[in-house]
Amino acid sequence: MKKWTGLSALLLLFSMTLSACSSGSTSSDATTSSTSSTEKVTLTYGMWDKNYQPAMEKIIDTFEQSHPNISVNIQLTPWDQYWNKLNVAATGDSLPDVFWMNGPNALKYISNDILMPLDDLTQKGDIQVSNFPSGLIDLYKYNNSQYGIPFEMSTIGLWYNKTLFKNANVAVPDDTWDWDKVKEAAAKLTNKDKGIWGIGAQQKNQQGYYDTILQAGGYIISPDKKKSGYDLPASIEGLEYWTDFIKAGDSPTAAQMSQTDPVKLFESGKLAMLYDGSWAVGEYANNDYTKANVNVAKLPKGKEDTQVIHGAANVISAKTAHPQQAQQFLTYLSSKEANEIFASFGSGIPAFNGTQSAWVKSVPEFNLQVFIDAAANAKPYPVSKDTAAWLALEDEYFTKAWYGQMSVTDAAKEVASKMNDILAKE
């Protein structure tokens, strides 16, 4: 008795000391309170990406030079905590004056009146929405009002391994490619003996079935956000495009891909083709093998020549204490000059049409222009107020379809009916 009580008491004491230590260091982060002077105003600017910070700091520097009465403080919160923190800040009315928003969260914030409508700026012409890809602008539009101005964008391309194409004597992808070409090439490139597959048919939405569903003429969510499009024959066709590769043996199985990330397979020369986003440029450029052996082509078209586009946007808190200054800052962030500064850092693609050439030149080995050209015909990334709820459904049922435990048609119909229930409650 004595022995273990002593030990457990010691353990307990130890753990309590630990917890007391950690609880002692409560957060005391000094949020910048607004200055007392009425002339000089300090804005806070909330963001999540450390890689974009140097570019943003430079943009803020130039803004402060032309607006001596406004200073801007960056409030960086890593992605993992960003949305939780923003959620709490919105609840407690302590949001930054200007901050980053993304597509899946936008409608939730807009419909709860947390963001300021920007119609004053867009109607007066301070910000021209026509300067940005319409697919991106539409992501942040609600009831015909604009709530956010995109500052970056991501599109999808067909990444391919030049060396594997050459070894199999297959012509590399070009602008004319369509679904049939991909299927044909995937079959030729697959080499079971060498453990090489033609394509990685990942169970991914943005760089996968969202694009092919749109290309087949289907949709994920109706424009009025009231109806799921998953049960449309065209949408099912867009999903089967992927599962067919697995059935034909031209892609690793779903089980193999959930154990070994297809990106890793692609980077080790086991996959000849992979649909992947513009965000992967850094990854493939920093890897010696992919830098030398891979390139990217325009996304092959289906019945339609389109794909999804996503990009984060700058928004203003509806309750900011300095609405005028926040609008001035947002106007500058959405200017050509700011977007050109952003492009010069090469960390992401600026959303402003025609400012992207610096980014395109950042990795001359890759044909990055395809990502810029893709924006013109791209459609907005599908979202609703409660995007997370049906994203979970996609994962649940499409996993069964990818593993072949459920037919694609049944899975799609199941998702559609449950998604319609969710949308009806919004």
Add this chain to the structure above:
Amino acid sequence: MKWWLGRKYNKTDVMWAFVMIAPNLLGLMFFYMWPVIQTFYFSFTEWGDFGKYHWAGLSNYETMLHDPDVWHTLRNTLLYTFLSVPISIALSIVVATLLNQKIKFVYVYRTLYFLPVVTMPAAVAMVWKWLFNSDYGLLNQLLHKLSIDGPMWLTDPMVAPFAVILVGVWSSIGYNMVIFLAGLQGISKSYYEAADLDGAGFIRKFWTITLPILSPTVFFASLISIINAFQVFDLIWMMIGDKNISLDTTQSLVYFFYEQAFVLNNEGYAAAVAMLLFALIMIVTIIQMKLQNKWVHYE
């Protein structure tokens, strides 16, 4: 018993005692007890966006009763707990007994067995995920050498629960082993000397001396292990994950809670799930407390 009324304790002593334990007591109240009470309250609410919630009565509990996901994650959790804990305890006792002998490098072995305990569960899961990889993993390569076709450890729904249990056992042996070692060292040598005189062998001594005297330690270790096993989450989250067909047969109650609370933002429902887990752990612990008279020998 009523020490606060009696004169046995000096008032200033009592005051100072409280001052001394205050940092821990306050921390415990504030960071453990208060959230428990709050969770209980929130389990009767329904949450909207941005912290707006309203009273929902028993509706979360009603939903829970009819939610097949709750029952199948509960079944997975029970399977994990009642397979992994006995195996872990049994192996830990064996390992502790062996490492309580006078053998060379005993401290090296003890350290090796304890290492998984001080390793981040996420890191443990990542390494095992590699080992389990059916195409490139070390485990199946070894089996291949023995001309055995290794299973799809993590993507075969029938095998994956046992793969998770294997890792769970592997990472908990070290902790239990240390507790058992402490218990073993407390057993007086005279018992064994007497047994030696009577001609008892190693196995006999283990069953008739070691195990009975060790029983309070076994009781403590199984109590803690069961509580820990009921809360299994990170291993499954890291090794199985979202787009794996085996999630159906491995998803634990805490995983389900996590999804509801942090992915789907159903905080009220998640709180109800947490209360179910709380009640479950409490019941199992009470049953164990009651049963201890039957098998635990206190000296």
